[in-house]
Amino acid sequence: MSNLAENQIKTDSLMTKSQFEQRLRDIGAQRYHDNCKFHHLLHSGKLNKGQVQAWAINRYYYQINISIKDSALMSRIKDPSLRRIWIKRILDHDGRKGDEGGIERWYKLTDGLNLDREYIKSTNGVLPATKFAVDAYVNFVKEKSLLEGVTSSLTELFAPKIHKERIVGMLENYDFINDITMAYFKKRVDQATDDADFVLDYALKNAKTREEQESVCSALKFKTDVLWVMQDALYHSYINGHIPPGAFLPEDFDDRYIED
Amino acid sequence: MSNLAENQIKTDSLMTKSQFEQRLRDIGAQRYHDNCKFHHLLHSGKLNKGQVQAWAINRYYYQINISIKDSALMSRIKDPSLRRIWIKRILDHDGRKGDEGGIERWYKLTDGLNLDREYIKSTNGVLPATKFAVDAYVNFVKEKSLLEGVTSSLTELFAPKIHKERIVGMLENYDFINDITMAYFKKRVDQATDDADFVLDYALKNAKTREEQESVCSALKFKTDVLWVMQDALYHSYINGHIPPGAFLPEDFDDRYIED
Numbered sequence: 001m002s003n004l005a006e007n008q009i010k011t012d013s014l015m016t017k018s019q020f021e022q023r024l025r026d027i028g029a030q031r032y033h034d035n036c037k038f039h040h041l042l043h044s045g046k047l048n049k050g051q052v053q054a055w056a057i058n059r060y061y062y063q064i065n066i067s068i069k070d071s072a073l074m075s076r077i078k079d080p081s082l083r084r085i086w087i088k089r090i091l092d093h094d095g096r097k098g099d100e101g102g103i104e105r106w107y108k109l110t111d112g113l114n115l116d117r118e119y120i121k122s123t124n125g126v127l128p129a130t131k132f133a134v135d136a137y138v139n140f141v142k143e144k145s146l147l148e149g150v151t152s153s154l155t156e157l158f159a160p161k162i163h164k165e166r167i168v169g170m171l172e173n174y175d176f177i178n179d180i181t182m183a184y185f186k187k188r189v190d191q192a193t194d195d196a197d198f199v200l201d202y203a204l205k206n207a208k209t210r211e212e213q214e215s216v217c218s219a220l221k222f223k224t225d226v227l228w229v230m231q232d233a234l235y236h237s238y239i240n241g242h243i244p245p246g247a248f249l250p251e252d253f254d255d256r257y258i259e260d
Numbered sequence: 261m262s263n264l265a266e267n268q269i270k271t272d273s274l275m276t277k278s279q280f281e282q283r284l285r286d287i288g289a290q291r292y293h294d295n296c297k298f299h300h301l302l303h304s305g306k307l308n309k310g311q312v313q314a315w316a317i318n319r320y321y322y323q324i325n326i327s328i329k330d331s332a333l334m335s336r337i338k339d340p341s342l343r344r345i346w347i348k349r350i351l352d353h354d355g356r357k358g359d360e361g362g363i364e365r366w367y368k369l370t371d372g373l374n375l376d377r378e379y380i381k382s383t384n385g386v387l388p389a390t391k392f393a394v395d396a397y398v399n400f401v402k403e404k405s406l407l408e409g410v411t412s413s414l415t416e417l418f419a420p421k422i423h424k425e426r427i428v429g430m431l432e433n434y435d436f437i438n439d440i441t442m443a444y445f446k447k448r449v450d451q452a453t454d455d456a457d458f459v460l461d462y463a464l465k466n467a468k469t470r471e472e473q474e475s476v477c478s479a480l481k482f483k484t485d486v487l488w489v490m491q492d493a494l495y496h497s498y499i500n501g502h503i504p505p506g507a508f509l510p511e512d513f514d515d516r517y518i519e520d
Binding site: 030035237 | 290291295297388389391392393395396399481484485486488489492493495496497500502504505506
């Protein structure tokens with residue numbers, strides 16, 4: 001799909017907004033982490049509790065770095081009106097009056113999975129690959145152009161679908177998952193939709209040369225790599241059983257669950 | 261082994277030099293990437309040519325970033341006599357009069373594996389996990405203390421053994437490997453031994469508090485994570501066959517080789 005689109009568009013001329021949007025959607029279709037097998041196992045109830053715990057522990061490292069990433073990005077935004085919009089993301093995760101925020105809701109999930117909060121907060125059990133990938137994301141928004149930093153969030157275009165699948169699939173398939181533990185994702189469906197609409201519009205308006213359009217495509221690809229690496233590391237460690245030294249070792253870790 | 265050593269040493273008092281050295285050697289014994297299955301497959305002739313190519317392509321990304329890492333580290337060294345010693349590492353990789361250098365020797369390997377040099381130099385086929393891990397290493401020496409930056413090289417203590425195994429094993433087991441393609445590793449056996457002796461001595465002399473000793477242990481652990489993540493990503497992608505979008509796809513890639 002993407003190859004076809006690329007072939008149809010001359011490589012040196014500005015894409016129309018509709019061609020550009022299609023390129024971005026093609027990148028998502030090919031590279032978004034809903035293509036990873038781990039998600040299908042997660043949503044269809046094929047994981048044991050220890051594997052779901054490993055997912056929640058690793059994803060936590062991503063969650064707590066989102067506001068750090070967004071703060072770094074805001075420190076580079078000169079336009080107060082853009083900062084005023086972007087700050088919503090930090091408030092969504094860190095909380096505001098009347099809303100505990102996404103990080104607190106994540107603890108509902110880890111609590112529900114019987115994980116010790118101090119252990120979660122220590123991030124000691126997080127896979128090194130997860131840390132490297134998430135840290136790369138934080139560094140990306142520090143080092144790349146503002147356009148690239150903003151549009152690396154374009155993965156949100158593809159998030160609501162996976163969140164909806166996750167809510168339905170996990171509630172149905174795991175007896176240790178309920179409405180309270182899934183609160184994070186229920187809230188994110190609407191938040192991510194609003195955020196994604198804004199960023200797509202921003203990309204279409206602010207990428208004014210082909211080079212800038214390509215840089216947006218690269219930023220989106222980079223971000224899909226971050227999410228993909230996290231999934232691959234979980235799969236290799238907790239499905240195929242190659243848990244690296246120092247990483248979370250589930251209580252119910254058992255060779256019977258290992259495919260390899 | 262490490263747990264035992266840790267239990268024997270009070271957590272708040274300075275370790276003796278010999279206890280400290282043993283802790284470092286225990287970390288290597290547990291966490292150095294010669295524990296990864298990928299290496300055993302590589303050395304024992306169990307990989308096909310495409311899998312060896314994938315290893316050489318990914319490891320190339322590490323090779324070209326070593327001098328960048330060492331330059332970043334040197335930019336933080338205030339003592340000219342330490343810079344004078346450290347610069348040898350950059351010359352070893354980039355070359356000097358009468359010595360083409362390690363990066364050029366790496367091309368001998370990739371040439372011998374029939375990989376196009378322009379493709380290698382583009383780093384396009386490198387796994388995202390490799391890039392995140394290596395970039396994390398470069399950032400580590402920029403952001404951490406000088407003591408941690410220097411001692412993250414302590415993995416060299418464990419390198420000569422794996423290099424020797426690799427040279428013998430690969431020459432014996434692959435008809436596409438010969439003395440010319442293995443030139444990089446032949447040279448590294450002596451270089452890494454000299455470098456490691458210096459860094460171990462530096463660690464023993466310059467870590468003067470228990471906190472500093474612990475920071476050196478953490479730096480070594482961090483570096484073992486970098487190398488381990490690279491091996492795990494190769495294994496997941498090219499042994500178990502989960503090659504991510506955009507990464508190197510071997511010509512002879514064939515489901516028959518896949519364990520999964």
